[in-house]
Amino acid sequence: MAWSFDLDKPLYLQIVENIKLKIINGEYPPGERLLSVRELAAEASVNPNTMQKALAELERLGLVYSQRTSGRFITDNTLLLKNLRYQSAQQEMANYIEHMQKLGSNSQQAVDLLLEYLQNNKVIDKPVD
Amino acid sequence: MESYILECSGLRKSYGHKQALNGVDLKLPSGKIIGLLGPNGSGKTTLLKLINGLLTPTAGSLLIDGQAPGIESKKIVSFLPERTYLNDTWRVRDALRFFADFYADFDTTRADEMLNSLNIDSNARLKTLSKGNKEKVQLILVMSRAARLYCLDEPIAGVDPAARDYILRTIINNYNPEASVLISTHLITDIEQVLDEAIFIKDGQVLLHKSVDDIRFENKMSVDALFREVFRC
Numbered sequence: 001m002a003w004s005f006d007l008d009k010p011l012y013l014q015i016v017e018n019i020k021l022k023i024i025n026g027e028y029p030p031g032e033r034l035l036s037v038r039e040l041a042a043e044a045s046v047n048p049n050t051m052q053k054a055l056a057e058l059e060r061l062g063l064v065y066s067q068r069t070s071g072r073f074i075t076d077n078t079l080l081l082k083n084l085r086y087q088s089a090q091q092e093m094a095n096y097i098e099h100m101q102k103l104g105s106n107s108q109q110a111v112d113l114l115l116e117y118l119q120n121n122k123v124i125d126k127p128v129d
Numbered sequence: 130m131e132s133y134i135l136e137c138s139g140l141r142k143s144y145g146h147k148q149a150l151n152g153v154d155l156k157l158p159s160g161k162i163i164g165l166l167g168p169n170g171s172g173k174t175t176l177l178k179l180i181n182g183l184l185t186p187t188a189g190s191l192l193i194d195g196q197a198p199g200i201e202s203k204k205i206v207s208f209l210p211e212r213t214y215l216n217d218t219w220r221v222r223d224a225l226r227f228f229a230d231f232y233a234d235f236d237t238t239r240a241d242e243m244l245n246s247l248n249i250d251s252n253a254r255l256k257t258l259s260k261g262n263k264e265k266v267q268l269i270l271v272m273s274r275a276a277r278l279y280c281l282d283e284p285i286a287g288v289d290p291a292a293r294d295y296i297l298r299t300i301i302n303n304y305n306p307e308a309s310v311l312i313s314t315h316l317i318t319d320i321e322q323v324l325d326e327a328i329f330i331k332d333g334q335v336l337l338h339k340s341v342d343d344i345r346f347e348n349k350m351s352v353d354a355l356f357r358e359v360f361r362c
Contacts (some may be wrong), residue, residue: 007321010342042302045294047162047323050342098262 003044011046015054016061018044023063023074024085031076034064132195134159134278134309135180139189142175142333148315149175151333152189160279160306162323164352165313167330168360173313174211176330177270177280180311181208194277204233211283217256221249221266228270236237240273243299247292261288268296272303279310285319297323317353327352329359 005014010053022028033039034055055072058064062080066072075081100110135157142150150172157163167173177182179191182198190203193202215224221244229235243253247265255263264287271279278301285293301323314320321327321341329336336359341352348355 005322007353008345008349010345012342038302042298045298045301045322047325048301048306049161049325053342061144068289 003046005046011050012054015044015046015051016057019054019058020063020084020088023081024088028074030074030078030081032074033070034072034074036071093126132159133157133192134194135311136192136195137176137189140176140179140186140191141180141188142172142184142239143187149333150179153333154332154340155328155335157278157309157311159309161325162300162310163321163326163328164317164324165311165328165330166315166317166352166356167313168315171330172333173330174282175333177208177210177282177311177313178281180278181206204279207232207271207274207279209281209284210277213255213263213267215255215267218254218309220252220254221258222251224255224270225251225265228273232274234275236273236275239303242270243269243273247295261292264288265292265296268299272299275305275308277308279308279339281310281312283314284312284335285314285316293319317356318351321352324352328355331360 001007003015003018005011013058019028023030028034035043037048037051037055040055044051055064059066059072062077063075064072083109097110097116099108100113101107116127133156135155137153137155140150140153140231141148153176154174156264163243165173165176173189175184180193180198183205191198194205215227219227225237225240228240229237241251244266245270247262249262249266249269255266257265264284268284271281281300285296288296297320300312312320312324324341326339327341327344328338328349344350344352346353352356
């Protein structure tokens with residue numbers, strides 16, 4: 001199966017997150033046409049109604065828009081995409097700090113450890129626009 | 130008013146003293162994939178046989194698209210029973226021809242495509258096929274009809290995981306948006322990703338009938354986990 005899910009949580013929310021991520025990392029570029037509900041459902045191996053619900057939620061969030069005859073498209077609102085990326089990054093950092101606190105570090109130590117890690121390990125960056 | 134493809138009220142079926150269904154009230158909408166989930170002997174197959182007119186109710190009523198089971202309802206219900214009823218000496222294509230002859234809504238091209246994707250030779254005799262391949266042929270026959278209600282009794286029990294994925298994709302892709310699919314199984318983990326709704330049935334009664342995402346949201350667990358909790362032995 002192409003997409004993997006945590007069956008303890010509603011699938012449509014996981015699909016929303018999954019597509020959000022693909023929009024953020026550019027796998028689905030701004031303005032690009034999305035596959036049809038049925039094609040996406042088949043790709044993800046989920047029910048078309050579940051996919052429909054997820055796309056409706058993405059539309060509500062303004063990340064995709066539909067054009068009556070030609071299908072659904074990824075938003076080309078760059079400000080919105082920038083915000084989305086910023087919010088997701090904030091969430092990742094909150095998770096990092098929370099996990100480090102569980103391991104017994106305070107927030108300053110967590111930052112120091114991160115810098116130390118970057119000094120000692122080669123991290124290969126992908127080009128950033 | 131919403132229209133239902135299947136409506137049961139106060140449905141009972143007993144075999145002598147044994148109550149197989151004990152007052153089932155159920156309304157199934159169109160356009161959904163619904164899991165009929167229950168332990169062995171809970172009444173799943175009895176319900177499917179009643180829907181298909183293979184049994185008659187002891188009491189209560191059952192309507193398919195507003196009509197009682199009969200010739201008209203059989204035109205719009207496609208049933209996959211647990212056991213095979215096809216003649217073992219036939220070749221696969223004989224079975225296709227039989228279905229095309231029997232059901233006006235049978236699509237031979239669609240059936241051929243599915244046989245191809247699953248690498249099943251249409252010239253092979255049914256008795257030479259493995260158990261799993263025989264099950265696939267039967268499912269292909271049933272899913273190649275343009276029915277309004279598909280009733281699948283344990284459709285994936287005997288096939289390998291790769292074919293299981295293909296079959297689930299087939300179910301997703303092939304049913305038309307107006308049709309509903311009712312799948313009875315106890316292999317819940319394998320199918321819960323494609324379900325819209327789940328029905329839990331126990332001792333001939335419906336314990337629960339809900340959207341699967343509502344189950345996950347309200348109980349914070351998968352349908353499979355809830356099943357294990359509800360039916361703990």
